[in-house]
Amino acid sequence: MSDKVLDLLHKAELRITKSRREVLETLVQSGDQAISSNDIEHLVRGIDRITLYRILKTFEESGLIHSVADGTGKTKYALCSHECNGGEHHDDHLHFYCRICETTTCLEKVQLPPVRLPSDYLVEEKRFVIAGVCKDCH
Amino acid sequence: MSDKVLDLLHKAELRITKSRREVLETLVQSGDQAISSNDIEHLVRGIDRITLYRILKTFEESGLIHSVADGTGKTKYALCSHECNGGEHHDDHLHFYCRICETTTCLEKVQLPPVRLPSDYLVEEKRFVIAGVCKDCH
DNA sequence: CACAAAGATGCAACATTGTTGCAAAAATAA
DNA sequence: TTATTTTTGCAACAATGTTGCATCTTTGTG
Numbered sequence A, B: 001m002s003d004k005v006l007d008l009l010h011k012a013e014l015r016i017t018k019s020r021r022e023v024l025e026t027l028v029q030s031g032d033q034a035i036s037s038n039d040i041e042h043l044v045r046g047i048d049r050i051t052l053y054r055i056l057k058t059f060e061e062s063g064l065i066h067s068v069a070d071g072t073g074k075t076k077y078a079l080c081s082h083e084c085n086g087g088e089h090h091d092d093h094l095h096f097y098c099r100i101c102e103t104t105t106c107l108e109k110v111q112l113p114p115v116r117l118p119s120d121y122l123v124e125e126k127r128f129v130i131a132g133v134c135k136d137c138h
Numbered sequence C: 001c002a003c004a005a006a007g008a009t010g011c012a013a014c015a016t017t018g019t020t021g022c023a024a025a026a027a028t029a030a
Numbered sequence D: 001t002t003a004t005t006t007t008t009g010c011a012a013c014a015a016t017g018t019t020g021c022a023t024c025t026t027t028g029t030g
Helices: A003-011 A018-030 A037-043 A049-061 B003-011 B018-030 B037-043 B049-061
Strands: A033-036 A065-069 A075-079 A094-098 A104-107 A122-133 B033-036 B065-069 B075-079 B094-098 B104-107 B122-133
Touching: A003 A018, A018 A033, A018 A037, A018 A049, A018 A075, A033 A037, A037 A049, A037 A075, A049 A065, A049 A075, A065 A122, A075 A104, B003 B018, B018 B033, B018 B037, B018 B049, B018 B075, B033 B037, B037 B049, B037 B075, B049 B065, B049 B075, B065 B122, B075 B104
Parallel strands: A094 A122, B094 B122
Antiparallel strands: A033 A075, A033 A104, A065 A075, A094 A104, A122 B122, B033 B075, B033 B104, B065 B075, B094 B104
C-alpha cells in the first residue's frame, strides 16, 4: 500500500477506510488505463458492490478520479492527473478506446484540439473518446 | 408518415414494418436532438421494448442512425445526416449535452477539430461530447 | 392471388448496472 | 474512552439491455 494513496485521501479530506484505500490503490495501479466498477470489484476481493459504487461516487466528487463513458455502456474510472487535484479539474483530455483489447486509456499527452461553439453555448466539460485500434494491437 | 421514412428504409434495404416505420418517423421528427430508447418507447405507443432495442440495433448497423454515449448512462440515438447514408459514415460530429434541459443535440455544423494521435494508433471513430448549458437555457 | 422462404416480432426469462433505506460497524473528535 | 459523525453491508428495487423460441409478417416467385 503506497503512501500516495493515503496522501491522496488526506488531501481530499476523506476518511481513511480499508475499502477506500484498496479501491484507490487499484486505481493508482491501473494508471492511464480506465477500469470499470466491475473490474475493481474483481480486483479488490471481498468488496461490497454497493459500497464500491458509493466510493467511486465520492472519489469523483472529490476530484480524485474521473469517469469516462467510452461507448461500451460501462462507465470506466481513472485517476485524475496531478494537475487536477485541488479544486479545479483539468480532465479535458482524450480517451482512446481500443476495440481489440477493449481497453480505455487516458491520453493526457495528446493536446486537446480547440473547439469553437457558437458563443451562446456555455462549455463546461469536454468528453472526447477516440475509438479504433491501439498501438499494441496492430 | 412521411415519404422520407419509406425512402430511408428502402435505401437501407430493410423490410418495411409498422414498428420500423414508427420508430424511424419518431427519429426523423426528433431531428438534431438525440433521444433515448426509453423516450422512443413512450413516443411510439404500444411498441415492444425488446423489438425496439432490435430495431435500433438494426438501424445503427445499417447506418440510418448513430448512438451517442452522452455521459448520462443512457444511450441516445439520432438520425444520421444525409452525408452518411450509403455505406461510409461521417458521424464524426460534436454532440452537446445540456445539464439544464438534459437534451443531447447533434452539432453537425460545428467543425470538428483535427486530432493528432501518435501514428501507431488507428483512429476509426471520434465520439465527442461537450457538456454545459445550451443556448436556450442561459 | 397464393404460397413458400426469409425475416421480424412478442413474450419469458435472465444478466448487468446502478440506486435507496436502514441498521450495524468503524473512524474521528473531544 | 466516549460521543459524534461517517461509512459500510445488506435487502430490496429500478432501469437498461440481451438471448431463445414460437408465432406472425413481409416479400419474392409461380
